[in-house]
Amino acid sequence: xxxxxxxxxxxxxxxxxxxxxxxxxxxxxxxxxxxxxxxxxxxxxxxxxxxxxxxxxxxxxxxxxxxxxxxxxxxxxxxxxxxxxxxxxxxxxxxxxxxxxxxxxxxxxxxxxxxxxxxxxxxxxxxxxxxxxxxxxxxxxxxxxxxxxxxxxxxxxxxxxxxxxxxxxxxxxxxxxxxxxxxxxxxxxxxxxxxxxxxxxxxxxxxxxxxxxxxxxxxxxxxxxxxxxxxxxxxxxxxxxxxxxxxxxxxxxxxxxxxxxxxxxxxxxxxxxxxxxxxxxxxxxxxxxxxxxxxxxxxxxxxxxxxxxxxxxxxxxxxxxxxxxxxxxxxxxxxxxxxxx
Ligand code: NCD
Numbered sequence: 001x002x003x004x005x006x007x008x009x010x011x012x013x014x015x016x017x018x019x020x021x022x023x024x025x026x027x028x029x030x031x032x033x034x035x036x037x038x039x040x041x042x043x044x045x046x047x048x049x050x051x052x053x054x055x056x057x058x059x060x061x062x063x064x065x066x067x068x069x070x071x072x073x074x075x076x077x078x079x080x081x082x083x084x085x086x087x088x089x090x091x092x093x094x095x096x097x098x099x100x101x102x103x104x105x106x107x108x109x110x111x112x113x114x115x116x117x118x119x120x121x122x123x124x125x126x127x128x129x130x131x132x133x134x135x136x137x138x139x140x141x142x143x144x145x146x147x148x149x150x151x152x153x154x155x156x157x158x159x160x161x162x163x164x165x166x167x168x169x170x171x172x173x174x175x176x177x178x179x180x181x182x183x184x185x186x187x188x189x190x191x192x193x194x195x196x197x198x199x200x201x202x203x204x205x206x207x208x209x210x211x212x213x214x215x216x217x218x219x220x221x222x223x224x225x226x227x228x229x230x231x232x233x234x235x236x237x238x239x240x241x242x243x244x245x246x247x248x249x250x251x252x253x254x255x256x257x258x259x260x261x262x263x264x265x266x267x268x269x270x271x272x273x274x275x276x277x278x279x280x281x282x283x284x285x286x287x288x289x290x291x292x293x294x295x296x297x298x299x300x301x302x303x304x305x306x307x308x309x310x311x312x313x314x315x316x317x318x319x320x321x322x323x324x325x326x327x328x329x330x331x332x333x334x335x336x337x338x339x340x341x
Pocket of ligand 1: 058059130136139174175236275276277
């Protein structure tokens with residue numbers, strides 16, 4: 001039995017610093033499996049339901065890949081139009097029914113609180129894969145895991161005492177809401193929040209951070225946000241969360257982060273992250289593609305870290321974490337040498 005056996009993962013508020021350390025230690029053990037150096041079938045016979053009622057590419061595939069890399073089977077459904085929710089079925093009914101079919105459920109849904117609701121009527125563990133503008137706790141775990149790994153080789157060696165700058169749509173960005181909660185577990189951290197006035201972090205979350213004694217600085221100046229920061233976490237404008245019925249236009253981003261901006265304002269070994277997808281349209285004005293060859297750009301390493309983190313979570317939730325090492329076997333299929341990092 002491990003700390004998460006049988007548990008739901010609904011909010012990053014449920015984790016302590018020592019929980020993070022245990023999850024990250026197991027994720028490191030999962031890396032050779034994620035990179036196909038060895039294989040593992042500790043979840044042979046187990047079944048995951050990946051229920052995605054909102055668009056997703058990397059979250060859905062990386063949850064699925066993580067479960068499959070441990071030997072489990074994955075059943076997917078995508079889009080409300082393809083599910084019985086389109087026939088008026090309540091989330092609670094869906095939840096009770098699916099619990100009879102599978103061992104664990106990942107749910108992505110457009111409404112805040114949907115994962116809590118779903119979890120309240122099921123007998124199997126539920127993972128919140130994103131509930132509207134609410135939370136995305138597993139993304140935050142992989143983000144903090146990535147920050148730790150990226151900082152290890154640099155001047156500021158850990159998140160303790162570091163400066164982390166979060167830029168963009170802080171109001172609607174669920175990855176930001178989950179990330180801020182985890183960052184607040186680190187000692188002496190400074191969190192800088194860069195956004196326009198109308199896209200600030202929700203006031204209740206900000207108040208919670210301040211009450212916990214976290215040093216939080218809000219600004220609308222990209223320059224003052226970036227100068228001296230150890231980690232920069234850029235986010236996309238969450239256009240799908242904006243209701244245009246009031247007639248107002250969605251606020252445009254003024255936070256274009258490109259190679260020139262990084263050169264001018266960032267420390268040389270800054271770590272640049274983004275939960276992805278990047279909005280690559282010219283009008284989007286966010287993290288620029290001209291940084292793609294930049295050594296600071298950690299976004300693809302970050303996305304790949306989603307697999308070992310989610311493998312660790314599944315192994316803990318299903319109570320097999322201790323058996324992973326003893327079930328390792330050689331890989332029998334072709335693996336591109338570039339993956340054997
Ligand atoms: C994010 C999400 O869905 O919240 N994507 C992801 O899961 N990596 C971020 C976003 O859509 O902007």
